[in-house]
Amino acid sequence: MSKKSLLKEKKKNKKKDKKNKKDKSKDLQTFDKYHYYLRSVQSPAADVVFLRDTYKEIRKKPAKTLCEDFCGTFSISCEWTKLDKQHHAIGVDLDPEPLAYGKAHHLSQLNEEQTKRMKIIEGNVLDESLPKADIVSASNFSYYIFKQRQQLLDYFKNAKKRCKKDGLFIIDSFGGPDCMEAIEEETDYGDFKYFWDEDHFDPVTNYAQFYIHFKRKGEKKREKVFSYDWRMWSIPELRDLMLDAGFKNVHIYWEGEDENGEGNGEFKRVTEGEEVRAWVAYLVGEA
Template sequence: MGKREKQKQKHDRSQRGRDYYLQDNNEDDTSTMLSPSHNEDEDEIEDAADSDADNNDNNDQHPSHDMPSKFLLYQQSVQSPKGDISYLQKFFLMYVGGRVPLHLQEDFCGTALLSAEWLRSDPRKTAVGLDLDLEALNWCLENNIPKIGADGFSRISLFHGNVLQPLQSKLVKIDPEELVRNISLSQNTENLQTDVIESDVPTSSAAQDDELTMNNFTLSGRDIVCAFNYSCCCLHKRAELVLYFKHARDALSKKGGIFVMDLYGGTSSENTLKLQRRFPNFTYVWEQAEFDIIQRKTRISLHFHLKKEKRKIRHAFSYSWRLWTLPEIRDCLEEAGFRAVHFWVREMPDSTEITRTEGFGVGKDIKYEEATSFQQQDSWNAYIVGVA
């Protein structure tokens, strides 16, 4: 067997392993997180031998080809981009209107799954992604964007940097040869001609310049800027939050635009919490440590238990969060120059009644509704819309 055939078999085995974890990807659901639930029992998440825990944590840093990426597992269990985009378009038409939103900026974008989904629906759409995690951005370029088609690379710009200093963030370099390898004709029959050659593949504007930053990169004014997955909780100081909101407002089109973020809360959010959500091939655990009522800070950890491999990836992602309140967010948005702020809230299932959930099933039919007042509940989620 030739070297090339062996490499192809190795790639096929790796691809089958990834596909195995894509069997229950419910993109139509609009929930990004179910109500966190108390659960003192470790259940299946601790079924793996305790003696393997340390080894698993070490192996997480250098996963084998048979192990699914932590980024793939995150996308599977946490994100629902179609639902988010549906609300983004609704908010834009309600509060701005007059045109179709085409230009999106996704801050704290991680693997930019939302941006990738945004590009799918209209060939005129563009997306900008900004994140501190270079590994996640590169994973996006290798795994998410190729599924859109060759033109996807020319319509997205990913920047590596801090949302508090966005203009200093650097454009992520795109290797045109790698793009050709990653884009398969079977995935992109509608986008590629059968005689495509390497020079036909867009390489993103000036993507080979390592010094290219957002400050000297030409971008259209964004119609929508968003920060999802409770990412604004990573900003702990009020001054930081206001500064970030100012940058988000400055990125919006002069014709008008919106900034949208999400937030969670409720009486159960200020306690030690654990949510388990089971998918066919893995279990996802969202865990909140002790809550400091003075600093309003906690630590969030995401764990994955892989059923096929009988292994667990503990602390696949960990965050230090300040849990902001809705009035604090509104005040900071107004101080940053947004002319109006709207809250869209939905009550989530009571954590005392849920010890575990199956996939995205619980709460998927609960819709967000605009509210000017909302009585405290055990658990709630909210979209916050700032109109420029």
């Protein structure tokens, strides 16, 4: 291809990108992507119960402050604050868009007293000056964005520094053979369908590209509403990195199964996992 036609192609692609962005932001006004994300991906009320009970189980006393790293629309922080009058929550995210959504849709649901116990920070989880907490937590695998060992180690080291005395660092992880191949899963929620699409997986690097698509009943499928350029980290890699970052002990909490062999949302501390096609587990580091 000549330099001239390359330039022409580049210009055309730029125009296309601009149009796609414009279409997407127009779509945002009529399609509330965070609403569908909450319904299909998140379970903040159950998550905070796990965080509360796990802290109590390990530390034999209640946790007060939670820092929700990569908080997005900070639904977990809001639920934490609602769970107990002693609870304080800090949410940290780089992106002002989900933070603004969280303020409009979740924070606005709290009463004045609960709102006072919330602190939302537009910032980087790698920032050492973030406030300390009893529990520092990252959910929905957000830290998979750190693809290099050193990056993830730096994050874990900072998470440890940001734990108060007797603090815990709690993160979730997922894996299994089904997560290591291009595959698209569809879940029907009645009024809409949710698609978890693993577009590709590279076994040499463990890098994987995921997308979330949605389809509302009677409407066209909305492609790539969320996208995730991640590295799939294994539990032993994560455990070793947490120990290298200075955590004293690392516990694994494995999800139980319902009668259909599906995850039941209940997590128990284990020393051995089970050979299944796909799993979700928590890692808990004692600071």
